Amino acid sequence: MATKLPAVFALIDCNSFYASCERVFRPDLAKVPIVVLSNNDGCVIARSYDAKPHIKMGEPYFQIKDRLEALGIVAFSSNYALYGDMSERVMSLIESQLPAVEVYSIDECFADLTGITDPSEVGRQLRSKIVQCTGIPVGVGIAPTKTLAKLANYTAKRLQARTGGVVNLCGERERSWVLRNTPVAEVWGVGRRMTLHLQGMGIMTAMDLASADPWMLRKKFSVVMEKTARELAGTSCLELDEPDPPKQEICCSRMFGKRLTAMAPIKEAVATYMMRASEKLRAQRSYCRKVRVSIRTGMFNPDEAKYANGVVVTLPYPTDDVRLLTKAAVDAVELVFRPGFKYSKAEVLLLDLRQPGEFTDDLFAINQPAEATRVMAVLDEINGRWGRGTLRAASVPSHPEWAMRRDLMSQSYTTRLDQLWRVG
Numbered sequence: 043m044a045t046k047l048p049a050v051f052a053l054i055d056c057n058s059f060y061a062s063c064e065r066v067f068r069p070d071l072a073k074v075p076i077v078v079l080s081n082n083d084g085c086v087i088a089r090s091y092d093a094k095p096h097i098k099m100g101e102p103y104f105q106i107k108d109r110l111e112a113l114g115i116v117a118f119s120s121n122y123a124l125y126g127d128m129s130e131r132v133m134s135l136i137e138s139q140l141p142a143v144e145v146y147s148i149d150e151c152f153a154d155l156t157g158i159t160d161p162s163e164v165g166r167q168l169r170s171k172i173v174q175c176t177g178i179p180v181g182v183g184i185a186p187t188k189t190l191a192k193l194a195n196y197t198a199k200r201l202q203a204r205t206g207g208v209v210n211l212c213g214e215r216e217r218s219w220v221l222r223n224t225p226v227a228e229v230w231g232v233g234r235r236m237t238l239h240l241q242g243m244g245i246m247t248a249m250d251l252a253s254a255d256p257w258m259l260r261k262k263f264s265v266v267m268e269k270t271a272r273e274l275a276g277t278s279c280l281e282l283d284e285p286d287p288p289k290q291e292i293c294c295s296r297m298f299g300k301r302l303t304a305m306a307p308i309k310e311a312v313a314t315y316m317m318r319a320s321e322k323l324r325a326q327r328s329y330c331r332k333v334r335v336s337i338r339t340g341m342f343n344p345d346e347a348k349y350a351n352g353v354v355v356t357l358p359y360p361t362d363d364v365r366l367l368t369k370a371a372v373d374a375v376e377l378v379f380r381p382g383f384k385y386s387k388a389e390v391l392l393l394d395l396r397q398p399g400e401f402t403d404d405l406f407a408i409n410q411p412a413e414a415t416r417v418m419a420v421l422d423e424i425n426g427r428w429g430r431g432t433l434r435a436a437s438v439p440s441h442p443e444w445a446m447r448r449d450l451m452s453q454s455y456t457t458r459l460d461q462l463w464r465v466g
Contacts, residue, residue: 047156047157048156048186049154049156049186049187049278050154050155050156050157050158050161050184050185050186050212051152051153051154051155051184051185051186051187051188051190051191051278051282052140052152052153052154052155052161052164052165052182052183052184052191053146053150053151053152053153053182053183053188053191053192053194053195054136054150054151054152054153054168054169054172054180054181054182054195055149055150055180055181055182055183055195055199056129056132056149056150056178056179056180057091057178057179057180057181057199058076058088058089058090058091059088059125059128059129059148059149059178060078060087060088060118060120060125061076061077061078061088061089061090061093062090062177062178062179063121063124063125063128063178064076064078064118064121064124064452065090065177066128066176066177066178066455067452067453067455067463068452071116073092074114074115074116075089075090075092075093075096075113075114075115075116076089076090076093076115076116076117076118077089077090077093077097077110077115077116077117077118078117078118078119078120079103079117079118079119079120079450080120081120081296081297081446082297082299082446082447082448083103083117083119083447083448083449083450084102084103085100085101085102085103086098086099086100086101086103086106087099087100087120093115096109096113096115097109097110097115103117117450118450118451118452119447119448119449119450119451119452120448120451121448121451121452121454123430123454123457123458124452124453124454124455124456124457125148126148127456127457128176128178128456129148129149131175131176131456132149132172132176132178132180133145133151135171135172135175135176136151136153136168136172139168139171140153140154140155140164140168141154142154142282143282144282144283150195152188152191152282153282154282155184161184161210161212162184162208162210165182165184165208165210166182166206166208168180168182169181169182169207169208179207180207181195181198181199181202181207181208181209182195182198182207182208182209183195183196183197183198183209183211184208184209184210184211184212185210185211185212185217186211186212186276186278187273187274187276187277187278187279187280188230188273188278188280189229189230189231189270189273189274189280190211190217190273190274190276191211192229192230193211193220193221193224193228193229193230193248193274194209194210194211194220195209196224196228197209197220197224217276218249220248221247221248221249221252221274222247222248222249223247224247224248224249225246225247225248226240226241226245226246226247226248226250226251228248229248229251229270229274230270231266231267231270232251232270236263236267239263248274251270251271251274252271252274252275253275254271256268256271256272256275259271288326288327288328288395288397289322289326289328289395290395291391291392291393291395292319292322292323292330292391292392292395293319293389293390293391293392294315294316294318294319294322294389294390295315295387295388295389295390296311296315296387296388296446297386297387297446298311298385298386298387298388298444298445298446299443299444299445299446299447300443300444300447301339301340301384301385301386302384302385302386302444303381303382303383303384303385305375305376305379307442307443307444308337308375308379308385308388308444309372309375309437310437310438310439310442310444311388311442311444312335312371312372312374312375312388312390313368313371313372313435313437313438314438314439314442315371315388315389315390316333316364316367316368316371316390317364317368317431317434317435317438319367319390319392320362320363320364320367320368320392321422321425321430323362323392323395324362324418324422327397327398328362328395328396328397329360329361329362329395329396329397329398329410330357330360330361330362330367330392330393330394330395331356331357331360331393331394331395331396332354332355332356332357332392332393332394333354333355333357333367333370333371333374333390333391333392333393334352334353334354334355334389334390334391334393335352335353335355335371335374335375335378335388335389335390335391336350336351336352336353336378336388336389336391337350337351337352337375337378337379337385337387337388337389338350338351338385338386338387339383339384339385339386340384340386346384347382347383347384349380349383351378351380352378352389353374353377353378354393355370355371355373355374357370358408359408359409359410360396360409360410361410361414362410362415362418363410363414363415363417363418364418364421364435365414365435366414367392368435368437368438371390372437375388421433429454429457429458430457
């Protein structure tokens with residue numbers, strides 16, 4: 043019987059991903075601290091390493107604007123189109139180089155390196171190739187378990203000058219050093235509350251957690267904490283996840299850039315959100331049977347009247363046709379809109395999602411026409427080639443006044459022809 047090879051996992055994580063995306067096309071910002079703001083330029087949601095000592099996560103932009111200027115820190119509005127495209131490039135490159143990959147988030151993924159002779163060299167080569175092809179710096183953590191790989195990646199970034207961005211914890215000596223020198227708060231899955239509980243038990247470092255009785259942890263906390271301790275001790279409990287199944291609901295919601303009091307711009311916003319939601323629907327090859335549309339006012343200003351309402355609309359047949367979905371959503375706005383309020387947000391939720399053939403109807407039920415399916419395929423192909431919004435429903439404006447406020451947004455260098463990077 044063949045001997046099973048010991049598992050080896052790698053975690054590839056982009057360094058300060060949002061800030062790194064901004065720097066790729068702005069070499070002049072290579073050594074300038076950067077923060078990225080949330081929707082409507084509300085608060086800080088990402089920081090480059092050199093900005094972290096000065097700015098806390100979640101600080102409101104209006105409160106720190108002057109401090110940012112004084113410290114020479116550059117602020118950017120969230121450019122989701124750029125970040126999503128750069129993420130796709132990084133993940134596609136990793137998937138082309140390694141046999142099994144689990145994309146964990148927009149900026150990190152796990153990979154299976156089991157059986158590879160020199161995983162550290164593979165990590166260094168992959169890191170170099172990603173920087174060369176995309177300009178995004180990454181850290182690579184390698185270990186016999188996923189939790190240790192996370193810890194190795196944390197160490198690779200924290201001690202980048204010494205590690206070169208790659209840390210391998212498959213050796214007992216290296217693993218022991220990292221466990222002893224890592225606070226328990228930095229262990230994957232150990233949140234702030236859990237950290238306090240563990241510290242109250244005298245568990246201060248990752249080594250303390252790895253040495254704790256896993257059955258005691260399971261009894262006192264959960265099976266998740268038991269698995270965490272076992273993984274830190276070198277026993278693999280977590281495998282690479284299979285690709286996620288199609289979502290059962292798809293939501294698209296945004297805060298408006300300003301309060302809206304008329305129905306027409308709210309209809310435009312709902313049509314715009316439905317355009318995006320239907321793209322996600324077709325991307326997972328699903329059909330939708332019901333749509334929920336909701337609108338609401340701001341909920342925190344004591345001087346503004348508050349109102350929120352939503353309605354569920356059943357479609358005549360399961361569909362992925364943006365034209366039918368948009369008409370249903372826009373008509374629904376008339377059912378929930380009430381004059382006299384200042385609206386701050388709208389939401390579109392696609393419900394009762396199934397794959398083609400999964401809906402059980404009677405013999406005479408109406409189905410989506412084949413012509414509509416072909417039209418949607420052409421729509422997605424054109425928008426995929428020339429950029430999102432090249433073709434869109436007539437009710438979707440190109441530059442709406444109600445759009446989310448993003449006064450500090452960089453160009454969409456990789457997704458719009460009119461904003462390509464210019465050299466020279």
